[in-house]
Amino acid sequence: MTPSTYKLSFQLYSTRNFPPQDDVLEGLAAMGYDAVEPWLPDFATDAKGFRKRIDNAGLECLGFHMPLKGLIEEPMRYIDIAHTLGDSPLMIPPYVMPEERPFDADGWRRIGEQLAKGAELAQANNLRVAWHNHDFEYRPLDDGSRPIDLMLEAAGENVGFEIDFAWVTRAWADPYAELKKYAPRILAIQLKDTAPPGTSGEGGWTPPGDGIVDWDALWPLFATTPADHLVVEHDNPADWRRVAQRAHDFVVSKGAKRND
Template identity: 60%
Template sequence: MSRYSVSFQLYSARFFLPVEPQLAYLKEVGYDAVELWPPNYEEDAKTFRRQVDAAGLEVSGMHMPLAGLVAEPRRYFDYAHEVGTKTLIPPYVPQAERVPTADFWRSVGDRLRVGAELAKAEGLKVAWHNHDFEYVRLEDYSRPIDHIMDAAGPDVEFEIDIGWVTRGWADPAKELTRYADRITAIQLKDTALAGTDFDQGWTPTGDGIIDWPSLRPLFDGTRANLLVVEHDRPSDWKALAKRSVDYIKALVG
């Protein structure tokens, strides 16, 4: 039996509401859990939790705004308890807020560290989720991702998004190795060749350019027991979900 559970980031199906039949379908095709984004729980977390429970799924984690982790921690801690997850995942720094300096990116890590300290007292944990911009070199040739993770400290985990690592022109194998002791979830997000317009260049897992079989052995060297499917703009979310979970389960055995 595989050590890995497979989760579906519901952001991927945000244009195909309502969510309740999505949950039933995800369970039917083989998912163990779902990963949330704020609209899933901010309006009515209790109802959403009932729907997830009824579908027989777990909540593997919830994406949330970084600003909320420090400015409104109680609000998001309560959401986490209500939906039944222990993992809060700030996934993004808006472009307008980014400053291309080491000090700025260390300040992002500092905010994560403070949030993780607060979360720990609640029995919760914090994990960072990357995009491509964390791999763009600064003037001193250092990388935002390294400043973030160093300043955040060991209590902040890492949900690594392999698709965005690839689009950031970094080497997924090196990143899986570099942060093996921090990685607790791996997003098996796949991408087509640069310049592909269809579905913004994203593909179901296994249909793109990422060499998953070569990366597979590195998964076991991380702390991860969770693999996550995500796609930013699928034209057919059901096909995405089924193709991806089938491929992942064959990949990990």
Template identity: 45%
Template sequence: MEIAYQLYTSRKALPLTGQFPFLKSIGYDHIEVWPGAYKEDPKGFRRALDEAGLDAPSVFIADPGEADDLQEWIAAAQILGGKTIVRPGLAPANRPAEADGWKRLAERLSKEAEIARAAGLNFAWHNHDFEFQPLADGSRPIDLIVGHSDPLVRLELDCGWVFQAGGDIETELKRFADRIIAIHAKDAAPLGTVEEDGWLAHGDGVIDWVALLPAIEASNAKLAVVEHDEPADWEYVAKRSYESLAQLFGGR
């Protein structure tokens, strides 16, 4: 299992590219990027990655909106040397209230996955908590997305958001094992914690990662991504999380 750092974690510590030597010194070889990091200058961002000895195998693109914007995001991801592009979610105002809306989203994602494959890229959906919360008819958005999309639509399962949704991470890892291409190894404080939005560095939280390890390794996940949405100390989060995950995966 490869370990990556989601640069969104330290988005408030500018310049972003100035973080690269520190991340490399900790042990990271891979980062995951979100559009705000690279969209203004993908070529310059790629140069900074290369100079630091880092790569970006997983590239977040924009949420799916009304615009047919996939080709421009594919072009940027190719400049960055990405292997997988990831649609990261939906803003609250854009989340369907009924199952049919999620089925339509699944159809769109299937078409986008085909386009991505033709460009030599994997395509994935990244979850938050809302996909695991039942709609009025009892169906769950995550099941509708997976059940009504082509298997080319992979999942980057954010384990921390599954926890905050009140779900069972192991169950979801097993349920979607074949579709999972990566995980967000996002650790959490006890439910209801408000400090740092309830997130902690990997290894400092209440999620039992050792117990989850067999299910993680039985899935098709190849990448474990460190993320914390609101860290008080991003450098601590980056270092502690890398060390914890390296130990979990046997030094890899």
């Protein structure tokens, strides 16, 4: 892959406080975005209607965030949703609720095994599953092991990875080391940045390039992954348009997208 071939997507969790959705989709398309990455409320009740809205805006769905329980308990429902939303989008469980997080290594391995079962069904239907990280997966357990390693090892190579460098940074892990370690499994790269610890405003999140994530070190390694798209996210923007435009310009400045 060459840098100019990346598609640019926008995680719609970032715009949850800025309705109406059609204005967001049209605004993203006008800025030069190729796709969106929806989260559950966007498609839960009407996947066909959501697909029509993104089609009308001239956008794609390259992946979507979904509940882990959905992959475990209702895999075929979400497989059908995936086929409705796009041409083989990634099915991405992004979270384990605090009250459901295991305290030991075996518990995290079991979650990995559950991911593997869902991924097997997805693969049989020409789809892929990828885990999306937060910070809790990098916090060592009492035995020194890390949930992220336990899950992905138990899940096997059928389960990919959408890496979020901002959350890796907030967990005091090394994004460069994590990218090198899991490069073969990284199917999507999230462009999310964080301000220094203790920074107030917007939850301490920033557009990519404005925070402390070392993108200059990370960027050359993107080509070592099979990822074909980048996903912009900001958890609590005061102005989503500013974040989206700043991120788009940042990607163009890196030579990873044409300014068209």
